Amino acid sequence: MEKHDWLTERFEDTRHHLQAVAYRMLGSNSEAEDAVQETWLRLNRSESEKIDNLGGWLTTVVARVCLDMLRARKSGKTESLDEMVYDVTDDGSNDPEADLLVADSVGPALLLVLDTLTPTERIAFVLHDLFDLSFEEIAPIIDRTEAAARQLASRARRRVRGGTTPQEDSHRQHAVVAAFLAASREGNFEALIQLLHPDIILRADETAIKISTANKAKGAPAFAPEITGANNVADTFKGRAAGAQLTLVNGVAGATWGMNGKTVVAFCFAVTDGKITAIDVVMDKKTLDTFDIQTIDIQTVDNTLLNNTHNNAIHKNNGV
Template sequence: MDGKKFGEGLRAEDFEAHRSHLRAVAYRMLGSLAEAEDAVQETWLRAAAADPSDVANLGGWLTTITTRTCLNALRSRATRREDPLEPPAGTARPDGRPGPEQEVEAADAVGIALLVVLDTLTPDERLAFVLHDLFALPFDEIAAILERSPASARQLASRARRRVRGTTPAAPDTSRQRKAVDAFLAATRTGDFEALVALLHPDVVLTADPAVTPTPEPVVVLGAHTVARGAMAAAGRARFTGPALLDGVVGLAMAPHGRLRLVLAFTVEPESGLITAVDVIAEPERLAALELAVA
């Protein structure tokens, strides 16, 4: 398909052949499947109204339209922050747009931590990193979209890459920590109370800062069964939760639509592998002080 001219206008079937790729690009740019669908639909409207007679690479042309649409959305978001409304789990959307379960699947496929870090980047950094590091687009093409030089586009991607990887060295023994954190998330998501209790030290302490509940003072919960019951009660939060490096230590980040809400920092006993402490952090100042990177 690419390499021919489209003098007769863009056909719907030609566009549909590129839809999944455009959706993948838009989702990584915007962090929301619903917003990505809107961006792809906007691409179709713009492309269908344009004259593609000089288009030799349809996929590249459509990708450029999509990324520019996303870039405008990100720049608007940076000046007027809005969080998308999320319908309850299991709620069907009458307009056929992606629902919560589809959003969860998309977030899991890309990685919650990556979406969170991407959300901290400037719009230009995010575009440069997504297009180059995730979709292997050359810097000269990225530069044309950003109206910058290729060297500038390369520098943007490099800065973004450092944020994604983090600068804090990972803890020396992350395997035991990662195993405990992954098991905690799996048990919470599936509602397996006994499995969750088995992961917790009998004297485990959970501390949640005042922004979590919210309450005037931090909430402290003691004991494996009590902590497990609390985790089960908050199981809905686990839908948009995934592993992340928190100051170099594996923990969990909850981020609906890629926008960080809270993190769970774990202390794991080296000998037994049991979780001895859970710190739930939601206060903006504390979240801002953490270096979050891809686990």
């Protein structure tokens, strides 16, 4: 069998899966077909013989194509909900998988909610919750850390289930991170504990580990590739982050510290139900240069929410 015939056969074997992935991301059969066709074109242009896991490669590519299409949709004219529903219900497909998609994924209400998500939220939610991809697999697709991908999916999940609005969710996350930074500066171990999920994961890149190890003599615990548990993470951050600023890092709650106008370290937080579930410490310059960092004015954070978050942590420590 010639290479092209073999490649065509393998692609056709995964076509229904790719169509399902694209459809759930885009909510439109015609757009999903376009995404699958673009994926085929990219496969033909690739060095396919070097691809170890063709199925995984195709899923990654179709997800990235959909991400580009969603971003274009957000910046341009968006197809109306009526048009999207019409496209779904009148496509005439007899394919069982397509019928399943219509049955459990499509409806005016869900389409409306999905359309309010950011492109990265939608991709993270669909890939993780509907297709069981790990956040380790999703992170490079959307160019985010695992913690950020997890938070994006969590945020999307809340909205799909009728949780907080994007603005409310964002404000709460900023308040939790601001309270964490305050407790860290004060060296308030118990306040930190109350803000951290018991199973929190703290990850650091090689640069952060190397620099923190060199500075260990100054009293601050060194970072490690992975530190787990609220007690260990609180101990690592107690008295740390004195000059860190509240920021938005790649669209999620974060903090940064810099010198001479340059970001030196970024802390990316994942916040779920008022608890910090993961922190990624990034100091690699090349990685930092790819980050979209926006400073958040502490005055714009809901002071009541911030004070309540911080005070509740202290009150719990005092048994109030």
